[in-house]
Amino acid sequence: MTVSVDNMTSETQTHSPMRRWTQRLVQSSDLGMAPVIAALVVIWAVFEILNPHFLTARNISNLSAQIVVTGTLALAETFVILLGMIDLSIGWSSVVAAAVFSVTTVFLNWPVWPCVGLGIGASVIVGMLQGLLVSRVGVPSFVVSLGGAMIAEGVSLAMLTPHGGSIPLSDNLSTMIGTLNIAPTWSWILSLGLFAVFAGVMVSQHLGRMKRGAGEGHSVFFAKLGALFVLLIAAVGTLCAYRGVPWLLLIFMAALFICAFLTKSTRFGRHLYAVGGNAEASRRAGINVRFIQLAAFTIAGALVGLGGLLDAARLGVASATVGDSDIMLNAVAAAVIGGTSLFGGRGSVYGALFGALVIASVTNGMDLIGAPSSIRFGVEGVILLVAITIDTLLRQRRLRSGRV
Amino acid sequence: MSTAELLSVRNLHKKYGAVTALRNVSFTVRKGEVTALLGDNGAGKSTTIKAIAGAAPADSGSIILEGQEVSLRRPADANALGIQTVYQDLALCDNLGICANLFLGRERVLRPFGILRDVDMEAEALRVLKTLRVNLPSLDTHVSSLSGGQRQAVAIARAVLWGTKLVIMDEPTAALGVAQTAEVLRLVRDLAAQGFGVILITHNMHNVFEVADSVVVLRLGETVLEARKSDLTPEIVVGCITGSRTTVGGAA
Numbered sequence: 110m111t112v113s114v115d116n117m118t119s120e121t122q123t124h125s126p127m128r129r130w131t132q133r134l135v136q137s138s139d140l141g142m143a144p145v146i147a148a149l150v151v152i153w154a155v156f157e158i159l160n161p162h163f164l165t166a167r168n169i170s171n172l173s174a175q176i177v178v179t180g181t182l183a184l185a186e187t188f189v190i191l192l193g194m195i196d197l198s199i200g201w202s203s204v205v206a207a208a209v210f211s212v213t214t215v216f217l218n219w220p221v222w223p224c225v226g227l228g229i230g231a232s233v234i235v236g237m238l239q240g241l242l243v244s245r246v247g248v249p250s251f252v253v254s255l256g257g258a259m260i261a262e263g264v265s266l267a268m269l270t271p272h273g274g275s276i277p278l279s280d281n282l283s284t285m286i287g288t289l290n291i292a293p294t295w296s297w298i299l300s301l302g303l304f305a306v307f308a309g310v311m312v313s314q315h316l317g318r319m320k321r322g323a324g325e326g327h328s329v330f331f332a333k334l335g336a337l338f339v340l341l342i343a344a345v346g347t348l349c350a351y352r353g354v355p356w357l358l359l360i361f362m363a364a365l366f367i368c369a370f371l372t373k374s375t376r377f378g379r380h381l382y383a384v385g386g387n388a389e390a391s392r393r394a395g396i397n398v399r400f401i402q403l404a405a406f407t408i409a410g411a412l413v414g415l416g417g418l419l420d421a422a423r424l425g426v427a428s429a430t431v432g433d434s435d436i437m438l439n440a441v442a443a444a445v446i447g448g449t450s451l452f453g454g455r456g457s458v459y460g461a462l463f464g465a466l467v468i469a470s471v472t473n474g475m476d477l478i479g480a481p482s483s484i485r486f487g488v489e490g491v492i493l494l495v496a497i498t499i500d501t502l503l504r505q506r507r508l509r510s511g512r513v
Numbered sequence: 514m515s516t517a518e519l520l521s522v523r524n525l526h527k528k529y530g531a532v533t534a535l536r537n538v539s540f541t542v543r544k545g546e547v548t549a550l551l552g553d554n555g556a557g558k559s560t561t562i563k564a565i566a567g568a569a570p571a572d573s574g575s576i577i578l579e580g581q582e583v584s585l586r587r588p589a590d591a592n593a594l595g596i597q598t599v600y601q602d603l604a605l606c607d608n609l610g611i612c613a614n615l616f617l618g619r620e621r622v623l624r625p626f627g628i629l630r631d632v633d634m635e636a637e638a639l640r641v642l643k644t645l646r647v648n649l650p651s652l653d654t655h656v657s658s659l660s661g662g663q664r665q666a667v668a669i670a671r672a673v674l675w676g677t678k679l680v681i682m683d684e685p686t687a688a689l690g691v692a693q694t695a696e697v698l699r700l701v702r703d704l705a706a707q708g709f710g711v712i713l714i715t716h717n718m719h720n721v722f723e724v725a726d727s728v729v730v731l732r733l734g735e736t737v738l739e740a741r742k743s744d745l746t747p748e749i750v751v752g753c754i755t756g757s758r759t760t761v762g763g764a765a
Contacts, residue, residue, distance in 0.1 A: 317632045318653075376620045376627035379609070383617055386608035393568070393604050394618030395589045454608035507607070507657055 144499055145447050145463040148492065152467060156474035163474055166350035170290075172466075172473050173348060177357040178420040180465035182440035183447065184368055185412035187461050188405040190444055191372075191385045193453020194243065194250035196409055198235060200437030201261035203417030204429060206232040208268040210418055211276035211427035221282045229414030235261055236410020237403065244402035258437075265429055275428035278421060286356045287422030293349035300345045300354065303366075308334060357419055364415060368458040371408075381405060386454030416440075442489065443468050446496040452504055467492060518580070519544045519710035520565070520596075520679055525574035527560055533734055534560040535571060540729040540739050542679065547701060547711045549721040549742075552731035553754055558714050561731065562681055565712075566598040567591035578678070595678035599685060603668040607657035611649060612638045614656055615671045641674050644707075645700060662693030669700055679710045686720055698724050718747050730754055 156163040182199050189196040210228030213219045239257045242248045269275060278284075291299065315330050348354050372378035383391040384401045392398045420436070421427045445451060446467050447460020468489060475485040520542040527535040535557045542548045552558045563569035565576060567585035575582050578594055585591050591598070605614050612631070615638045621630040635652050642649060647666045649659070656664060665685055672680045682701065686694040701724050705711050715721060721728060721742070728745055730738035730753040738753040752758030 314631075374628055376622045376629060379613060379620060379629060380618075382608060383606045383613075386606040387604070390602075390604035390606055391617070393588050393598075393600070395592055396618045454606070 142448060142457070142459060142463060144496070145460065145467060148446070148495075149463060149467055149470065152470050152474070156470070156477065160474070160477045163477055166347050168473065168477070169344075169347045170351040170355065172469055173344075173358045174355045174423065175469040175473055176462070176465040177355075177361040178416050178423065178436065179439045179443050179468055180361050180461050181364060181412055181416035181419060182436065183443035183461035183465050184364060184458055185409040185416065186440050186444045187368075187447075187449050187456065187458050188372075188381070188409045188412075189250065190441075190449050190451060191381055191453060191456060192250075192402060192405055193385050193451070194402075194405075195254065195441070195451070196236075196239065196250065196257075196406065197254040197437060198239065198257035198261055199409070199413045199416075199440055200434070201258045201265055201432040202232045202235040202410065202413045203420060203436065204265040204269075204427075204432040205235060205261050206414035206417035207421035207427035207431070208265050208276075208429075210421065211278055212268050212272075214280050215276050215278065216272075221280045225282070225418060228418050229411055232414030232417060233407060233410040236406045236408075236413065239410075240403040240406025243406065244399040262432055265432060269427065269429045274430070275426045277426045283418075283422040283425070286360065286419065287425060290348075290351075290353035290355050291359060293353045296345055296349050296354040299359070300341060303362075304338065304341055307366075308338075357423060360415075360419065364412065365458060365462055368412075372458055377401070377404065382454055439468050442493045442496075445500065446492060448496075448500075450500050450504070451497070452500070517544045518542075519578070520712075521577040522561070522565065523575045523577065525561060525564055525571040525576075527557075527564065527569075527571045527734075535564075535574075536734040537736065538574070538731060538734065539736050542710045542712055543727070544678075544710050545705055545708050546726035547705045547713055547724050549725035549728045550712055550714045550731070551716075551721065551728065551750065551754055555733075556731040556754075557734040558731055559683070560734075562598065562683060562712070562714065565591065565596060566681060567596075568598075592675065596681065597672035597675055597679070598681040599665075599668045599672050599683065601683040601687065603664055605656045605664060605668060608655065610653040610655055611659075611667055612652040614667055615641075615674055617671070619675060638670075638674070641670055645670055645673060645703060647700070660693070661689050662696055665689065665693070665697050666700065669697070669704075673704065673709070679712070680704055681712045681714075683714045684716070685713070686715065686717060694720075718750065721750070722747065732756055 153164065162168055182203060185199055186196060206228040209231040210224050213224040213227055214221055235257060239250070239253045242253045243250050278287075290296075311330075311334060319327070345354065348358075372381060380391065380396050380401050381404075383394070383396060384398050388398055391401075417431075420431060424431075443464030444456070444461055445464070447456070447462070447464030449456025449460045449464075471489050471492065472485060475482075475488070518541055521539075522541070523539050525535045525538040527533075538557060538561050540548070540550075550558055550561065560569070560571075564571040564574075565585065567588045567590045570586050576585060577583070578596070583590075583594055585594075585596075588598075606617065609617070612635050616634045620627075621633050621637075622628055623630060638652055645666070647670060649663055649666065656667060659667065669680070669682070669685070672682075685697050685701070689697060698720060701711060701713060705724075705726070713720070713725060725742050727741050728738065728750060729736060730750060732753065737756075738750070749758065
C-alpha cells in the first residue's frame with residue numbers, strides 16, 4: 110500500500126478531470142461559490158428582462174458602487190462568522206467611525222489622513238473590546254455585540270446629535286472616493302496589473318501542486334483562471350464604457366484581496382478556519398484560540414471602520430440614520446448568501462463580494478422597475494432563507510455521514 | 514526485554530471537587546513497546562491520560578520522562594517534550610484538508626506575514642505517510658470526506674509527525690470495522706517497532722493480547738495490575754478490571 114492520489118471509485122477515475130470536478134461539486138457537502146453565482150445569473154436575467162436598462166454600463170457602474178459598503182461590512186462579518194460567532198454591532202460601529210472622522214476633519218479641522226486613522230481606530234476599539242469579552246470571559250458574541258451596538262449607538266448620537274444628527278463632509282479625499290472614478294486608461298492598467306500578479310501566484314502554486322501529483326488537473330485550473338479573466342475584462346470593459354472604475358470599488362477590491370491573502374495563505378487564516386471548525390481540537394493542537402478570536406473581532410472592527418468611512422464618503426455626510434437602516438442585516442445576509450456558514454469554519458471572503466452583489470442587484474433592480482420597498486424586502490428575505498436553508502441542509506448531510 | 518524506560522508515572526492523585534478520580538496511579542512505559550492501559554468506566558484511564566498529555570494536570574504525584582521529572586501544565590508542555598495524544602474524538606478539523614490537519618498548530622511558514630509553506634508541508638506529510646504505509650487520497654482532501662479508518666490514520670500520522678517519543682492512543686479502534694481495526698493495530702505495532710513508546714487505551718481484550726507488550730489495569734483510580742503480557746491471561750486481566758481479583762501483579 111502506498112500513498113496514492115486516485116483513491117476514488119474506479120468509475121470516477123475513468124472520467125476527465127473536468128467531469129470529476131463537476132461530480133465532486135454535486136456530491137460534496139461544500140458547494141463553495143456555485144449557488145450564489147447561479148443565483149446572481151438568475152437575478153440579473155430576470156431584471157434585464159423586466160427592464161433593459163438593468164445591464165447598461167451606467168447601471169452596472171452604479172451597482173458596482175452600491176455593493177461597496179455592504180461588501181466591506183460583509184467582509185468584516187465574515188471573519189466573525191468563520192468562528193461560528195456573530196457581530197451585531199457593525200452597523201452602529203461603522204457610524205462611530207464616520208462620526209469620529211467627520212468631527213475631527215470638519216470641526217477640529219485636522220488633516221484628513223490622521224482623521225481616517227482615528228475613524229477606523231474607533232471601530233477597531235469597538236471590535237477589540239467585544240473580542241476581549243468574547244475570548245477572555247466567554248460571553249456569547251450575540252449578546253456582547255448587541256451591547257456593543259447599543260454603546261456604539263450612544264457614542265454616535267453623542268457626537269452627531271449636537272450637529273443636527275449629520276455632518277456634511279467637504280474634504281477632497283471623501284469627495285474623490287465618494288463620487289469619482291479612475292480614468293479608463295488607469296482602470297485598465299491597474300486591473301490587468303493586479304490580475305497578472307494574482308495569476309502569477311495561482312499558476313506557480315498550481316504547478317507546485319501538479320509536480321507532487323496533487324491538485325485538480327490543468328484543464329480545470331486553466332478553465333477557472335480563464336473564466337476569471339473573461340469576467341474581469343467584461344467587468345472593467347463595462348465600467349470603462351461609462352466613467353471607469355469607481356474609487357469606492359477599487360478600495361473594496363483591495364480590501365477583499367488583502368482579506369483573501371490573510372485567510373487563505375497565512376498561518377493566521379489557517380488557524381481562523383481551524384478554530385471555527387473545531388475550537389477544542391485547535392486548542393489541543395496548541396493554537397491560541399483566544400488570540401484568534403480577539404484578532405478576528407479586531408480585524409472585523411478595522412473593516413467596519415473602513416466601511417463606515419466609505420459610506421460617509423458615498424453619501425457625502427456622516428449621518429446617524431445609517432445606524433438605524435438595514436446596513437448591518439444586509440451585511441450578515443450578504444455573508445450568508447455568499448456561502449459562509451453560520452456554523453463556522455466554512456466559507457470564503459469572496460462570498461462577501463458575491464453576497465453583496467446579490468443584495469445590491471435586488472435593491473438596484475427593484476428601484477429600476479419601480480417596485481415598492483415591501484416587495485424588495487420580501488425578495489431579499491426569501492433569498493436569505495434559501496441561502497441559510499442550503500447551508501443547514503449541507504450541514505445535516507455532513508452530520509449524517511458522521512462528519513461534524 | 515531490558516528496553517529503556519521512557520515514561521514513569523508515580524503516585525498520581527487527582528480530585529474533581531469531592532470526587533477522587535485518581536488515588537494512586539503508577540506505571541512505566543518503555544521505548545519501542547506498546548503499553549495497554551485498561552480499566553472499567555470511571556477507573557481513571559482518561560484522567561491519567563489527561564495528566565500525561567498536560568490537558569488536566571494531576572494534583573500530586575510525579576511524571577518522569579527519560580529519567581527527568583517533568584512539569585506538564587498545558588498540552589503545549591507535553592507536545593514540546595515529545596508526548597502526543599490521539600484522542601478518541603481524534604481532534605481533527607473536518608473543514609480542513611489532510612495536510613492542514615497534520616500540521617495544525619505547527620505550520621511551516623515564511624516570515625514576515627506567516628505565509629504558509631504548503632509545498633514543503635505536503636512533501637513532509639507524504640514522507641511520513643509513506644513510512645506508516647497509510648493509504649490516503651490527495652492531501653488537500655477535506656477530512657470530512659474520509660472514512661473512519663482514514664481519519665484515524667490522519668490522527669496517528671499527526672502524532673508521529675510531531676511526537677518523537679511517546680504516542681498516547683485513546684480507544685483508537687472503538688468505532689472501526691474489522692478491516693480498519695486490523696489496519697490501525699498494524700499501525701500501532703509499526704509505531705512501537707520504529708522505537709516510539711505507545712500507551713494504548715482500549716476495552717478490547719483481543720486488541721490487548723494482539724499488540725501490547727505490557728498491561729496496566731486501573732481500578733477506582735488505583736493501579737491494580739502492572740505486568741508483562743506474557744505473564745497474563747485474559748482471565749487475570751478481566752478479573753483485575755472487574756475487581757474479582759485483588760492481588761496486585763508484580764511481574765514488572
